Amino acid sequence: MRRAWTPDQVRACETPLLDAGQGDALMSRAAAGLANVCATELRERYGHVYGSRVLALVGKGNNGGDALFAACRLARRGAHVTVLLCAGRAHPAGLRAVRALNIDVRELDESDDDVLRFLLCAHLVIDGIAGTGARAGLPDRLGELVRRWRGRKPGRQLVVAVDVPSGVDAGTGQTGGSAIAADVTVTFAGLKTGLLIPPAARNAGRVEVVDIGLELADEQAVVLAVEASDVAALWPAPEPSDHKYSRGVLGLVAGSARYPGAAVLAADAAVSAGVGMLRYVGPDTPGGLIAQRSPEVVAGAGRVQAWALGSGVAPDEESQVDAIRAALDEAIETQLPCVLDAGAFDLIYGPLGMPAILTPHAGELATLLGRLSGTIVSREEIEADPARHAKSVAEAANAVVLLKGAHTVISQPAGPDYVQGPATAWLATAGSGDVLTGVLGALAATAGRKSLPQLAELAALGSFVHGQAALLASQGGPLRSLHVAAAVKYAVTELRVRAREEKNVGQWQL
């Protein structure tokens, strides 16, 4: 599991060490780790550190201090380093250290053209403008220069951000008018929440964590991300004694004559994800199509352990809307977990009475926000701060909210958020969401877990595996949702087999 902490949590952890006079030691470890990553990246991209042109953008705080000491280390290894002071002043000891090495130190009072020339000619730009002490957005002139640089940046140029890309809010993940877009972010002690949360997560590039001797407690992390090594342990696997009913039955109310495909895709995905049994509730079209493609599926209502409701159901499909309403009533009585999508959102007016995962995209989340809390927000506003808006709906609906997008944000009323990064942009195609509903439904039915924190973890797991299945289906090219549904089986299998091989254990032990 990837874990991230807020800047406040990191600072609280740092305070005792600073009080004990360890500040310089922390910065020196941070700078050493940063310089090592820079050197490795330079060698990989250009073959050498010696002779490479390095530009360090340096702000007035400790983030700039890290960049200055790292610049010294690179200069000692033969790099041609230029320091650009972006705020007039800078970390005093760091500045003394670069001056002692005769490193070229410039200020922002150079002309725009000169600054741009430095930016465009460097092999490597180190972004030490601001770190955890920063607000979103860069000051006006700097912001404008960074925008112009981004527009003309040479493809091979490397940008390494110190701790967080400058211009992003390290806590909330918001970006201001302009922000640095890094290839690599070298972060200290542990991930900051803004490195996982979109839109800032997009600016971070690959994130490398450098150990500087701070201990952040795993259980206090507030943003998590499921990764490949988690899947074997988290994916609900059958016991030798299981049968189809004990394994978990999913009820699916989805699709309509107008949108039959949604039901076919959700059903295919649920079967592919290894549900004990799937009961499809709905009209002959798409029922007949499902039966043709997945003969395992049983038609008609019956006992289930979870419901997946709403994909491909329009508000005027009365019989399907009634079936969703009946399923929700039953779920409230028996506390069955429900996965709600598309047409099911129209039936949500307040806190839900059963454990549920809602799977809106930004437009649907905006509608839900308006209905549940009277807040009018646009799709764009949601995309600028998805974690906050997902949390508002999670609280108002008392449910897990999985907000679909390139990054998937999973929020719950009380407990950590999860953010799953994009697997492949080819997943931006019709039917992706229906496949996800099927996967989540299968997980809810087979996991036997019902608390909202448990459902949030399942939602993150389902989202991650959905992405892995998309990678298998895509292989770097276009994909069909039907193939993503089929690939869910292979994604889970591959990750389980890999874990077994790594742990060298038998087939029932994971």
Ligand SMILES: NC(=O)C1=CN([C@@H]2O[C@H](COP(=O)(O)OP(=O)(O)OC[C@H]3O[C@@H](n4cnc5c(N)ncnc54)[C@H](O)[C@@H]3O)[C@@H](O)[C@H]2O)[C@H](O)CC1
């Ligand atoms: N956590 C640790 O143990 C360590 C952290 N290190 C590094 O220190 C920074 C945090 O340093 P701090 O001095 O608190 O703040 P910043 O350098 O991030 O910001 C300083 C300064 O910048 C101005 N500012 C605010 N917003 C912006 C902006 N958007 N653009 C430009 N300038 C801005 C503001 O006036 C601030 O006061 C942490 O990230 C690490 O890199 C250590 O060195 C290692 C130990």
Ligand SMILES: [K+]
């Ligand atoms: K930075």
